[in-house]
Amino acid sequence: MLIRNGLLALPGEDSLVRADLRTRDERISGISLAAGGSLAPADGEVVVDASKFLVFPGALDPHVHFDEPGFESREDFFHGSSEAAKGGVTTVIDMPCTSLPPVTNREALHGKLEAMGGKSVVDFALYGGVAGNGIGESLAHAMADLAPDVVGFKCYFISSMETFTRIDHYRFPEVLRKAAGLGRPLLLHAEDWDLVTAATAAVKSARGNSPPEWADYVASRPEAAETVACAAAVALASGFEPNLHVVHVGTAEAARIVASAGASCETCAHYLAFSSDDFASKGSSLKTAPVVKEKGQSELLWKHLADGSIAFCASDHAPSPFEEKNTGSVWTDYGGIPGTGTMAPYLLSEGLFAGRLTLRRYVEISSESAAKRYGLWGGKGSLEPGKDADFFLVDPEGSWTVEGRSLLSKGRITPFEGMRLRGRVISTWVRGRPVYEAARADRGETGIAVEAGYGKHLRWGYR
Ligand SMILES: [Zn+2]
Numbered sequence: 001m002l003i004r005n006g007l008l009a010l011p012g013e014d015s016l017v018r019a020d021l022r023t024r025d026e027r028i029s030g031i032s033l034a035a036g037g038s039l040a041p042a043d044g045e046v047v048v049d050a051s052k053f054l055v056f057p058g059a060l061d062p063h064v065h066f067d068e069p070g071f072e073s074r075e076d077f078f079h080g081s082s083e084a085a086k087g088g089v090t091t092v093i094d095m096p097c098t099s100l101p102p103v104t105n106r107e108a109l110h111g112k113l114e115a116m117g118g119k120s121v122v123d124f125a126l127y128g129g130v131a132g133n134g135i136g137e138s139l140a141h142a143m144a145d146l147a148p149d150v151v152g153f154k155c156y157f158i159s160s161m162e163t164f165t166r167i168d169h170y171r172f173p174e175v176l177r178k179a180a181g182l183g184r185p186l187l188l189h190a191e192d193w194d195l196v197t198a199a200t201a202a203v204k205s206a207r208g209n210s211p212p213e214w215a216d217y218v219a220s221r222p223e224a225a226e227t228v229a230c231a232a233a234v235a236l237a238s239g240f241e242p243n244l245h246v247v248h249v250g251t252a253e254a255a256r257i258v259a260s261a262g263a264s265c266e267t268c269a270h271y272l273a274f275s276s277d278d279f280a281s282k283g284s285s286l287k288t289a290p291v292v293k294e295k296g297q298s299e300l301l302w303k304h305l306a307d308g309s310i311a312f313c314a315s316d317h318a319p320s321p322f323e324e325k326n327t328g329s330v331w332t333d334y335g336g337i338p339g340t341g342t343m344a345p346y347l348l349s350e351g352l353f354a355g356r357l358t359l360r361r362y363v364e365i366s367s368e369s370a371a372k373r374y375g376l377w378g379g380k381g382s383l384e385p386g387k388d389a390d391f392f393l394v395d396p397e398g399s400w401t402v403e404g405r406s407l408l409s410k411g412r413i414t415p416f417e418g419m420r421l422r423g424r425v426i427s428t429w430v431r432g433r434p435v436y437e438a439a440r441a442d443r444g445e446t447g448i449a450v451e452a453g454y455g456k457h458l459r460w461g462y463r
Helices: 077-086 106-116 135-149 172-181 193-207 214-220 223-236 252-260 269-273 276-286 297-307 343-353 359-373 438-442
Strands: 002-008 017-024 027-033 047-049 054-057 059-064 089-094 123-126 153-156 186-189 244-246 264-268 312-314 391-401 420-430 433-437
Touching: 002 391, 054 359, 059 077, 059 264, 059 312, 059 343, 059 359, 077 089, 077 420, 077 433, 089 420, 106 123, 106 135, 135 172, 153 172, 172 186, 172 223, 193 214, 193 223, 214 276, 223 244, 223 252, 244 252, 252 264, 252 297, 264 269, 264 297, 269 297, 269 343, 297 359, 312 343, 312 359, 343 359, 343 391, 343 420, 420 438, 433 438
Parallel strands: 002 047, 002 054, 059 089, 089 123, 153 186, 186 244, 244 264, 264 312
Antiparallel strands: 002 017, 017 027, 054 391, 391 420, 420 433
C-alpha cells in the first residue's frame, strides 16, 4: 500500500513534510520525502492519493471506560472503539473500574478479555485496578499476576463505586511502590475525599428542600480538592514520583504540583473546552467527575499542555444512556460523557490549527507521550518505518459540526453538541488497514471498514 504525496506529521518535525508512506505486513515499511522523488508503486500495489490531506500518527486515547462486561447499556467495546476510530484514535487504553467484576485480579481480567474479545475495531491495552476493598490481595499477589497483561494500575483517592472503593493515604505509598517494582505506572484519580465529602454535605444542607442547582454540584467538588490530593500524592510518593500519573487534571495549580515533583498528568478535552459557567446552557450533558473548573482555567491548561507540564490529553470517555443522564437531579445524573471520538479532532482544530500548540507538541500530546508512558512506543505513537501503520488522514479545508446523534458510541449526549471544528477525518488506519472511512459514512453507513475484533490486545513492551 502506498499513501502518496500527503503532508505528514513526522516525529520531532516543526512543520508538515510532503512525503510518500508505504505499508507492508501491517507496518510502515518506508517514508520517502517528496523532495527526493516519489516512490514508484510496485506491481499491483494499491495507491491512495493523499495530496489534499494531512497524515497524522494514530491518536492514543489512554483513558476510556468501555464498561464491558457489566454495564453494556452505557458502552461496549464495539461502539466505543468505533467512535474512537471515527475520531482518528487507533489505540485505546481501557479502565478497570467500570466493568463487573472490576479488573483487580487475573480471573477478572480473563473474564473481561473473553467478554470483549472479537469486538474492538482499534487496538487496545488494559489497566489493572487497585481498590480499597481487596487491597490485601492486590499487594500480596494480584498486582503481580496482572502486570504482564496490563500497562498500568489505577486507583482512586475518592470513589462512589461500591465495587471499587478508594484507597487511603496510609496505603497509597505501598501501592505506588508495588507498581514501580512491577515496572508499571500508577494512575491516580486525585480529588481529596475529606474536602469533597464535607463540601457535599454542606451544600446539600444549605439548599435544604429546594431543588439543587448545577452550582451546588460545582461547589461540592472545590478546585482545592484537586490541588490538595495532588499535594498529598506527591508528599507520599517518597522517591517514586516518576511512577505516579494523575488522571484528568482540571486546574493549572494541580498540573504544576505534579510536574514540579517529577510525576506526570493528563488533562481532557472537556477541561480545555468548557468552564463551570457552561452548565447554564449545557446542564447534565457537561456533568463529569471531576467537574469542569472555573472560567480561566482552560487557557492555563492549554499553556501547560504547550509547555509540557501536562504530558498528554485523554478523553475519559464514559457515556451513559439518556435516562441515566436525565434523572431530574444534579446529584443523581450520571457523571461521565462520551469523548474518544471528539478528542483528537478538538485538539487539531482548537490546538494545532488555532495556534495554541505547535505541530511537534500536538504529535506528542496526541500520540507519542502516552505511547512512551504506557510501554507501547516500540510499535505505536509515531510515523516511522518499522512501527505499526497507524495513522489518520485529515482534510484541513473541511469543517464539521459535532452532533450527538451521529456519534458511533452508545452515548449520544455530548457537551460538544453544536461545536464547529476545523479539519475533517477522512480515514483512520490501524496496522495498514482502513478501520474508518468518511466516504462510507457519507453513503449512510457507519463508516467502520473492518470486522469487529480486528483490534488486538497490546501488552507492555509491544513492538
Ligand atoms: Zn475515568
